[in-house]
Amino acid sequence: MKVIKFGGSSLASATQLKKVLDIVKSDSERRFVVVSAPGKRNAEDNKVTDALIKYYKNYTNGENVTLDQEWIINRYQAMVDELGLTSNVIEKIAAAITELATLPIDGNDFLYDTFLAAGEDNNAKLIAEFFRKNGIAARYVHPKEAGIIVSSEPGNARILPSSYDKLEELRDSDEVLVIPGFFGVTAQGQICTFSRGGSDISGSIVAAGVKADLYENFTDVDGIFAAHPGVVENPHSIVELTYKEMRELAYAGFSVLHDEALLPAYRGKIPLVIKNTNNPEHPGTRISLEHSGAAVPVVGIAADDKFASINMTKYLMNREVGFGRKVLQILEELNIRWEHMPSGIDDLSIIIRERELTPIKEQEIISYLTRELGVDEVEIEHNLSIIMIVGENMKDHIGVTATATRALSDNHINLEMISQGSSEVSVMFVIKTEQEKEAVKALYNAFFSTND
Structure with a gap:
């Protein structure tokens, strides 16, 4: 049983979503899909998350937010149209985006988190619908329903240990469950986001909670390189790392995976693989508790x-x-x-x-x-x-x-x-x-x- 997470670049457009569909269809063990918000389609494009930040700032400053709402909704609408989905899903997304501008501002410590989380949450709704249209028995699951209950620390949520028992119940589902990353829900029902790299953390939490055999983290690179490709020309890809090695590399500048995202999977002893959505046949980089074979002194x-x-x-x-x-x-x-x-x-x-x-x-x-x-x-x-x-x-x-x-x-x-x-x-x-x-x-x- 596998948990897979897709980053923003993997979900930026209808073209990318079709690649995601093929990846999920190719392996029946891929039962849990954790998703980010849509990323940039090209260098000049904006991320949905950045658009939500702008929307939040204009709303809290009392500015007109109609254009902000329209841009975000249209971004999802473009994918819905290209994928041939029903109008029902875009109506739900449009209502959720518009409703953000009705939330109380004063004394609302979780308002910023609620705005930011809308990118992942609405993308999960769209992707679940897309999967269903293409023959996958899929269901959108809100983090509250999944049992991802977190501490009341806006922008720096931590999973509560009791959440793992609730998450384990998801193992019994016969459907492919699509879960938005980046946020959980407090015991009081407030949306609360994880720190940077939040969707990676969500994937790791779900993998540990359902006791997955493997956590696959799909990005836009063929795994992890031995050195930064912007500094060293064509560095070789690392086949295997231990969690300790990855923690050291992530600390010292390797940005493929946020180091906090390793913790739940590490404690749950779940192997993790970094793979490329655009080149899914590449084996990627496997991260586990210890090396499975002979290893070089410096990885x-x-x-x-x-x-x-x-x-x-x-x-x-x-x-x-x-x-x-x-x-x-x-x-x-x-x-x-x-x-x-x-x-x-x-x-x-x-x-x-x-x-x-x-x-x-x-x-x-x-x-x-x-x-x-x-x-x-x-x-x-x-x-x-x-x-x-x-x-x-x-x-x-x-x-x-x-x-x-x-x-x-x-x-x-x-x-x-x-x-x-x-x-x-x-x-x-x-x-x-x-x-x-x-x-x-x-x-x-x-x-x-x-x-x-």
Whole structure:
């Protein structure tokens, strides 16, 4: 039994929906279909979600929203016409879109989420109708009916553990169930969306809830590449990853799958496959708890920018009990999350995202460290990037870090810091952002060129 999720690009037009239909028809085990809102049909087009955001802003600002409503409804109407569906489904969609402008504004914490969720919700209605017209016994299921009950945190909903029992009941259905992604319903009946990558999270939740044998996530690429194709020309596709490896790659910039989406499937021990709607015969990339066969030491290289480092030095720092806790205390008071903490005996660096800092917060940190903790030197370094080489099998291979540092050195790339966790799933290099692309290319050539 399989749960499949389709992203916005896979559902952007009638042409794409016909591909989706063929994919569902080709495998009777594909019983649960989680859908996103329609994405862009071309580079100049707008996503339905972006149109809903504009609609929301105009509505809450008291502007005329007729054009917003018409654009969204017409977008669905175009697909209904091309697919030859009945007028009944577009009437339901038009009513749902129009009704958004009757919802209360003042004191409605869930209004924005309700607007955004309309993209997925109405697309699911259309797709279920399309499936039925083409011989698939399909049914639209609202997240409330499915049992996707979430916490009351607008824009950052979390699934409640009790939901999984309700979701498991869906296993008994003889129909193909079409479920809108991106949102759940609170215990009080309010629409509440997940964080970014929300439809991926929905698919993962449904897969875990129904105890699926496989969760297939259909996108517009042939799985996951060993490096970013915008940096490395024609990087090879990764056949298999573990959840730990995918988590590291997603953290460091791989945007194919949002890292939070992995959690429900990981805990449910459900294998996940990234596949291409436009090339469904390609095996894609399989993500599971452990490798099924022999694996190379490095499976992928990821990079992300916009990091900063708080660097401090204090003589005999290592002898001072509680120093680390006191440093982290000021970050907590300023509501700053830290990412990494490389250290020496007399120096300590804390890597954080640039977005966590403001000029005022920087001054607060420097003042606190010098005045309260008496550090000898402190600086905040900007424009840093993190490069990660990832692979669970690194711990069984000698010389991986040496190969990486040699490649960076040969390409005149200066290392600011190196860090590796005890699990040895990844090695992190901190460099200046201006050298990020050159570093990724150098590492890819060092680990993969001889294997091509």
